[in-house]
Amino acid sequence: MKKNVTIKDVALAANVSIATVSRVINQNSSVNPEIKQRVLDAISMLNYYPNSAARSLKTHNTRTIAYLVSNISDYFFTTVGKGIEDVIKKYDYNLMLCNNANSEEVELAYIKLLQEKKVDGIILNTTGKNNELIAEISKDLPIVLSNRQVNHPDFRGDFIDFDNISGIYELTSHLISLGHRKIGIINGAIYLSTFRERFEGFAKAMKTIGVIVDNDYIYNYNGDGFSTFIDGYDGANYLMNLEEKPTAIVMTNSELAFGALKYFKSNNIRIPEDVSIVSFGDIVNRDILYVQPTITYTNLMGIGNKIGELMIERIEKNNQIINREIRFTTQIDYGNSTRKI
Amino acid sequence: MKKNVTIKDVALAANVSIATVSRVINQNSSVNPEIKQRVLDAISMLNYYPNSAARSLKTHNTRTIAYLVSNISDYFFTTVGKGIEDVIKKYDYNLMLCNNANSEEVELAYIKLLQEKKVDGIILNTTGKNNELIAEISKDLPIVLSNRQVNHPDFRGDFIDFDNISGIYELTSHLISLGHRKIGIINGAIYLSTFRERFEGFAKAMKTIGVIVDNDYIYNYNGDGFSTFIDGYDGANYLMNLEEKPTAIVMTNSELAFGALKYFKSNNIRIPEDVSIVSFGDIVNRDILYVQPTITYTNLMGIGNKIGELMIERIEKNNQIINREIRFTTQIDYGNSTRKI
DNA sequence: CTGTTAGCGCTTTCAA
DNA sequence: TTGAAAGCGCTAACAG
Numbered sequence: 001m002k003k004n005v006t007i008k009d010v011a012l013a014a015n016v017s018i019a020t021v022s023r024v025i026n027q028n029s030s031v032n033p034e035i036k037q038r039v040l041d042a043i044s045m046l047n048y049y050p051n052s053a054a055r056s057l058k059t060h061n062t063r064t065i066a067y068l069v070s071n072i073s074d075y076f077f078t079t080v081g082k083g084i085e086d087v088i089k090k091y092d093y094n095l096m097l098c099n100n101a102n103s104e105e106v107e108l109a110y111i112k113l114l115q116e117k118k119v120d121g122i123i124l125n126t127t128g129k130n131n132e133l134i135a136e137i138s139k140d141l142p143i144v145l146s147n148r149q150v151n152h153p154d155f156r157g158d159f160i161d162f163d164n165i166s167g168i169y170e171l172t173s174h175l176i177s178l179g180h181r182k183i184g185i186i187n188g189a190i191y192l193s194t195f196r197e198r199f200e201g202f203a204k205a206m207k208t209i210g211v212i213v214d215n216d217y218i219y220n221y222n223g224d225g226f227s228t229f230i231d232g233y234d235g236a237n238y239l240m241n242l243e244e245k246p247t248a249i250v251m252t253n254s255e256l257a258f259g260a261l262k263y264f265k266s267n268n269i270r271i272p273e274d275v276s277i278v279s280f281g282d283i284v285n286r287d288i289l290y291v292q293p294t295i296t297y298t299n300l301m302g303i304g305n306k307i308g309e310l311m312i313e314r315i316e317k318n319n320q321i322i323n324r325e326i327r328f329t330t331q332i333d334y335g336n337s338t339r340k341i
Numbered sequence: 342m343k344k345n346v347t348i349k350d351v352a353l354a355a356n357v358s359i360a361t362v363s364r365v366i367n368q369n370s371s372v373n374p375e376i377k378q379r380v381l382d383a384i385s386m387l388n389y390y391p392n393s394a395a396r397s398l399k400t401h402n403t404r405t406i407a408y409l410v411s412n413i414s415d416y417f418f419t420t421v422g423k424g425i426e427d428v429i430k431k432y433d434y435n436l437m438l439c440n441n442a443n444s445e446e447v448e449l450a451y452i453k454l455l456q457e458k459k460v461d462g463i464i465l466n467t468t469g470k471n472n473e474l475i476a477e478i479s480k481d482l483p484i485v486l487s488n489r490q491v492n493h494p495d496f497r498g499d500f501i502d503f504d505n506i507s508g509i510y511e512l513t514s515h516l517i518s519l520g521h522r523k524i525g526i527i528n529g530a531i532y533l534s535t536f537r538e539r540f541e542g543f544a545k546a547m548k549t550i551g552v553i554v555d556n557d558y559i560y561n562y563n564g565d566g567f568s569t570f571i572d573g574y575d576g577a578n579y580l581m582n583l584e585e586k587p588t589a590i591v592m593t594n595s596e597l598a599f600g601a602l603k604y605f606k607s608n609n610i611r612i613p614e615d616v617s618i619v620s621f622g623d624i625v626n627r628d629i630l631y632v633q634p635t636i637t638y639t640n641l642m643g644i645g646n647k648i649g650e651l652m653i654e655r656i657e658k659n660n661q662i663i664n665r666e667i668r669f670t671t672q673i674d675y676g677n678s679t680r681k682i
Numbered sequence: 683c684t685g686t687t688a689g690c691g692c693t694t695t696c697a698a
Numbered sequence: 699t700t701g702a703a704a705g706c707g708c709t710a711a712c713a714g
Contacts, residue, residue: 025708062394079414096438285603345691361699363692392692395706396693
């Protein structure tokens with residue numbers, strides 16, 4: 001049975017009013033040192049913790065920021081989450097990590113829940129399926145979008161992402177410079193801004209060698225955005241069974257790359273002898289994979305830090321900030337997954 | 342600026358009392374269908390969400406369970422977390438995932454915070470350094486320990502873990518059956534129950550071939566429990582530079598294995614030609630590593646589900662349950678990392 | 683510097 | 699079945 005020690009008990013024990021106790025807890029107005037010590041003693045003696053529900057009810061803030069992501073097991077999000085936490089902790093905010101599992105319904109339920117919890121802000125890696133609602137609540141609640149844009153004229157908030165176009169452009173250009181011409185792409189669902197942009201970067205690079213990449217491009221495989229691992233596997237399967245196989249493939253994220261690698265390994269397709277590959281984004285434990293894909297990397301903690309700063313600012317300015325967009329540029333980290341042809 | 346729609350606004354709009362609105366929200370007592378509809382309409386029109394701080398203040402529960410883990414980027418914890426969530430969602434509880442980063446101080450701060458937030462229960466993968474405090478609060482607050490024991494007579498709560506002893510025993514026995522005698526172990530900090538037990542399982546298996554394994558055992562490397570990846574690397578380095586090298590090594594978790602593999606690969610030590618290895622616990626993307634370690638595996642979602650059930654029961658029974666201990670047995674999944682000698 | 687008090691938004695008796 | 703009203707634990711005027 002929870003016996004709740006309240007501010008009253010402390011006041012009683014210290015023989016002061018509850019207002020005084022409140023003052024020593026919040027350290028803003030000055031209290032007689034001697035009395036303050038008495039209160040402090042009472043607090044530790046009674047093992048008192050202020051009830052944050054009561055506090056929130058009064059102050060209208062919870063000092064809690066939510067980070068709602070599409071896959072809580074993804075190294076990217078958890079690492080970015082650590083970066084966010086580092087910053088917001090300094091301002092005495094806490095992070096609540098939630099998983100929408102790429103589900104429109106779960107995202108909806110969470111948004112509702114987070115509104116009830118009256119979190120002070122939401123950092124959102126959205127499913128891309130609740131744009132209307134998100135735009136609506138963004139008027140009142142600070143929102144920072146992580147990696148996926150909300151396409152709605154009324155949306156208010158910040159957006160942070162990689163520079164997807166230039167990242168993929170460089171990866172693809174690298175393949176081109178090695179002599180590749182028949183280059184495949186395994187991509188995620190293009191209703192998501194990330195994947196749309198990555199596709200664009202690919203098309204832009206291919207255009208430099210006169211290849212038109214559009215929806216009919218034969219070497220294009222599109223996943224549905226739910227299980228990118230399986231999409232990667234299926235995409236590799238599709239591309240490597242074409243009449244005329246590609247000599248190189250661009251994967252637009254690490255999960256896709258994992259799935260594709262699984263396919264290649266299972267089917268004894270050698271990298272880079274049979275096909276060269278490159279992949280967008282950091283890969284955990286890349287050094288001990290059977291092949292080291294050439295990738296783009298970015299400072300993930302740095303992304304998290306930046307997100308944290310944007311959010312804190314937005315909260316402190318009462319959401320009265322025009323929409324901002326931050327792009328992190330990527331660097332190529334060469335592995336052993338490509339060859340000259 | 343947040344304009345907060347409250348129960349009062351809804352009552353006004355629907356032309357009923359706030360008590361009636363409360364009744365339709367909580368769906369327990371009966372309300373005239375017509376009035377109910379009026380209230381429902383007002384709720385959706387005003388886009389009203391009940392304030393959970395106010396609700397908590399009144400009901401003394403938050404319908405929130407915290408999962409405080411030592412590394413939020415660890416696949417094990419996030420997957421178990423999903424399993425927990427699946428169960429508790431059914432009972433209308435939410436999960437709050439927090440990271441103590443293996444730090445005694447951060448753990449302390451979180452425990453304090455979670456008390457303030459008045460979470461309904463804490464699922465804890467403890468640092469092992471705050472046993473006294475945890476035992477103290479466990480009297481009032483439901484606690485389920487995930488993978489790390491709290492050694493204190495006053496602790497009340499449940500404990501769930503692998504059957505560490507038999508898991509390592511079997512892995513080690515496998516090496517023995519292949520003819521290995523000089524077998525090394527790379528282990529985590531033994532003030533943690535998990536690693537203590539795994540060491541015990543190892544010693545037990547070695548005893549069957551007459552080898553006494555104690556603290557002076559030459560082929561034993563102990564990490565500090567903070568960065569198991571680096572410990573894995575250092576441990577491999579230590580063992581492979583001994584006068585008389587081991588022919589096989591047992592790693593007691595996957596992070597240790599990753600670090601060791603990194604060492605082996607960097608130093609051109611071949612697996613299993615130069616040394617055989619086995620590792621405790623599931624490994625993500627094992628299929629595409631440069632070698633597939635023989636491991637133990639377990640149904641991680643199942644562990645999460647069980648933790649969720651234990652917690653829900655404990656909450657509903659007001660923490661009036663004697664301490665329970667659940668052990669998940671592991672299965673060996675053979676890779677290509679061992680050889681006969 | 684300290685105490686009294688109103689009220690945050692909700693649930694839940696108690697009366698009607 | 700519905701409404702009035704008390705009170706959850708806290709903060710912040712306001713008064714002294």
